Amino acid sequence: MIPQKTVQEILETAKIEEVIQDYVNLRRRGVNMIGLCPFHNEKTPSFTVSPAKNIFKCFGCGKAGDPAKFIMEHEHLSYPDALRYLARKYRIEIEEVQLTPEAVAQQQAEESLYILNEFARQFYQDQLFETDMGKSVGLSYFKGRGFREDTIRKFGLGYAPNEQDAFVKKVTQTGYKLDFLKKLGLASQYDKDFFRNRVMFTIHNLSGKPIAFAGRIMEKDAKAPKYINSPETEIYIKNKNLYGAFHAKTAIRKADECILVEGYTDVISLHQAGIENVVASSGTSLTEGQIALIKRFTPNIKILYDGDAAGVKAALRGLDMVLEQDMNVRVVLIPDGDDPDSYLQKVGAAAFQEFIDKESKDFILFKTNLLLTETKGDPVKKAGLVRDIVDSISRVPDPFKRSFYVKECARVMELEEEVLVSETNKAVKQILQKRDFDKRKKQEVKVNIVPENDGEFPSEAPPESDDFPNIISPKPRTAGHEFQERDIARILVEAGGKLYDENENMTVAEFVLGNIEEVLEDFDNPDYLRIAREAMQLVLGKTPVTTQYFIGHHDQTISELAVDLLHSPWEYSPGWEMHEMYLRSQKKPEDNFNKDSVSALLQFKLRKVIRLCEKNQHQMKEVAKDDAAQLIRLLKVQMKLNEMRNELMKQLGMVVLK
Numbered sequence: 029m030i031p032q033k034t035v036q037e038i039l040e041t042a043k044i045e046e047v048i049q050d051y052v053n054l055r056r057r058g059v060n061m062i063g064l065c066p067f068h069n070e071k072t073p074s075f076t077v078s079p080a081k082n083i084f085k086c087f088g089c090g091k092a093g094d095p096a097k098f099i100m101e102h103e104h105l106s107y108p109d110a111l112r113y114l115a116r117k118y119r120i121e122i123e124e125v126q127l128t129p130e131a132v133a134q135q136q137a138e139e140s141l142y143i144l145n146e147f148a149r150q151f152y153q154d155q156l157f158e159t160d161m162g163k164s165v166g167l168s169y170f171k172g173r174g175f176r177e178d179t180i181r182k183f184g185l186g187y188a189p190n191e192q193d194a195f196v197k198k199v200t201q202t203g204y205k206l207d208f209l210k211k212l213g214l215a216s217q218y219d220k221d222f223f224r225n226r227v228m229f230t231i232h233n234l235s236g237k238p239i240a241f242a243g244r245i246m247e248k249d250a251k252a253p254k255y256i257n258s259p260e261t262e263i264y265i266k267n268k269n270l271y272g273a274f275h276a277k278t279a280i281r282k283a284d285e286c287i288l289v290e291g292y293t294d295v296i297s298l299h300q301a302g303i304e305n306v307v308a309s310s311g312t313s314l315t316e317g318q319i320a321l322i323k324r325f326t327p328n329i330k331i332l333y334d335g336d337a338a339g340v341k342a343a344l345r346g347l348d349m350v351l352e353q354d355m356n357v358r359v360v361l362i363p364d365g366d367d368p369d370s371y372l373q374k375v376g377a378a379a380f381q382e383f384i385d386k387e388s389k390d391f392i393l394f395k396t397n398l399l400l401t402e403t404k405g406d407p408v409k410k411a412g413l414v415r416d417i418v419d420s421i422s423r424v425p426d427p428f429k430r431s432f433y434v435k436e437c438a439r440v441m442e443l444e445e446e447v448l449v450s451e452t453n454k455a456v457k458q459i460l461q462k463r464d465f466d467k468r469k470k471q472e473v474k475v476n477i478v479p480e481n482d483g484e485f486p487s488e489a490p491p492e493s494d495d496f497p498n499i500i501s502p503k504p505r506t507a508g509h510e511f512q513e514r515d516i517a518r519i520l521v522e523a524g525g526k527l528y529d530e531n532e533n534m535t536v537a538e539f540v541l542g543n544i545e546e547v548l549e550d551f552d553n554p555d556y557l558r559i560a561r562e563a564m565q566l567v568l569g570k571t572p573v574t575t576q577y578f579i580g581h582h583d584q585t586i587s588e589l590a591v592d593l594l595h596s597p598w599e600y601s602p603g604w605e606m607h608e609m610y611l612r613s614q615k616k617p618e619d620n621f622n623k624d625s626v627s628a629l630l631q632f633k634l635r636k637v638i639r640l641c642e643k644n645q646h647q648m649k650e651v652a653k654d655d656a657a658q659l660i661r662l663l664k665v666q667m668k669l670n671e672m673r674n675e676l677m678k679q680l681g682m683v684v685l686k
């Protein structure tokens with residue numbers, strides 16, 4: 029166990045921004061710092077770090093806490109282990125006291141994988157520098173590739189001797205358990221060394237710990253594969269890891285660009301030459317997890333390809349996924365016969381850098397050109413090409429970027445722009461429809477689990493998805509009255525606890541709810557109704573209505589909705605646009621929630637009145653011509669309703685209609 033006074037020391041020493049900056053690119057904004065949340069996928073930063081309060085908070089997913097909490101969440105560590113991590117970072121010595129046997133066992137299990145990998149890394153390094161075989165086979169190979177000794181040490185390169193069990197013996201002498209060795213793939217099931225006569229590459233996690241190895245074969249003409257890798261373990265998840273990321277992350281932030289290559293030696297060569305913002309996907313095509321990793325540091329990827337056009341073409345297939353993530357992808361083709369490493373050796377660092385800057389091409393345009401050379405005027409092939417390109421363009425979330433691509437690709441392919449526009453729109457619509465369908469399915473489930481909802485469920489339009497606007501035809505949007513309810517819910521979540529009127533000491537939630545109390549149950553949308561009801565209960569219980577209450581709500585429907593409300597920008601609602609009404613505070617809602625509250629309420633009430641008017645008029649048509657008493661009663665109601673309507677419209681600044 030860690031003594032309490034050491035815990036205190038760690039918590040007092042650890043600076044939130046320093047801890048987080050090892051993982052997330054932070055920018056200063058006022059007194060706080062912001063960045064892209066590492067816990068959920070986002071395009072605009074809602075992850076906020078407060079150096080003054082020494083806490084972080086994500087307004088997107090709700091994750092929040094101190095440095096220890098961040099490490100727990102991010103590295104999947106227990107609280108004590110997160111403290112140990114911070115202690116190591118800040119060089120605070122921990123004198124562990126009175127560990128229970130279970131705690132020892134658990135801690136050992138958690139740490140031993142790292143410890144053993146570190147032990148292996150050291151072993152392979154010693155073999156490389158201190159044994160004759162290591163020097164003559166391994167070191168000479170690395171030196172032949174032009175790696176300096178400091179580079180070799182920095183990247184944890186090594187040599188696995190050509191013996192059956194040199195490593196296993198060493199490990200058992202030291203007293204480590206063979207079980208862990210097998211788990212890490214360092215020993216075979218027959219207790220032999222897994223890596224033999226191979227030069228070794230250490231794979232690090234983002235904080236620089238060795239999590240896996242790759243071994244390159246040294247025998248010539250061997251039947252065994254050229255490279256073999258450690259298996260996946262708790263500490264090594266292949267598709268979330270990029271080789272070189274630990275050594276590259278600072279440079280990637282600085283350059284605001286990540287260079288992607290294929291091989292380990294490419295990464296090391298470029299790094300040694302001073303081009304440090306480089307990682308490798310280790311042969312596999314990019315995975316979603318790897319894209320997410322890059323995206324934490326930069327939205328810009330430059331991919332270096334070598335090899336023939338056919339190979340490159342196959343590689344391009346996997347890249348549509350990167351487009352969906354709204355990353356800017358550029359492609360560089362290394363001249364025939366060379367890989368990045370060998371080309372760098374040939375031309376030198378400066379010329380290499382200049383080459384990749386000058387020759388890098390936008391991915392979609394590159395793909396278009398590449399495929400176009402293959403069609404050679406064949407109309408069937410060309411039709412296939414159009415489909416292929418349209419498929420790529422339609423995945424780009426930004427409509428402006430999409431229309432740029434449509435223009436450029438149409439020009440390159442010598443097509444009428446309209447053809448490409450309509451094809452792209454079709455594809456975009458398909459994507460949208462699929463998303464709406466998925467979202468609606470989700471909503472239907474929600475309705476089913478809200479038994480108190482007996483109101484009509486909005487069927488006219490699916491909820492908008494903010495992240496995927498269409499190019500030409502406006503996307504289907506939320507119906508007008510739902511917008512008003514959404515705005516009320518949003519005001520409650522976002523500003524409910526703020527003071528509406530300082531003199532009366534009234535909160536925004538109290539003001540809003542006080543005004544719609546009698547019509548609360550008229551909400552059409554069951555989700556927004558739930559937000560309003562929850563807020564009402566808080567107000568009645570004299571509990572502050574806070575954003576955190578909704579975001580951290582135990583009911584996932586509520587917490588997801590709250591996040592959604594905070595996430596999506598304020599926008600014109602169609603109904604309000606029609607009356608030339610607008611939310612005055614679209615850009616900075618936090619400054620103007622009072623005005624918004626009033627507008628939202630008036631709009632909401634107006635809709636209710638208009639509905640009553642319609643209902644009343646309908647009744648007047650139904651009533652028998654000779655039932656004068658009833659007709660007069662309805663007329664009186666109508667007059668009263670018209671009065672109310674006009675009053676509301678006047679307050680809203682609308683032209684009163686006759």
Ligand SMILES: [Zn+2]
Binds near residue numbers: 068086091
């Ligand atoms: Zn988040």
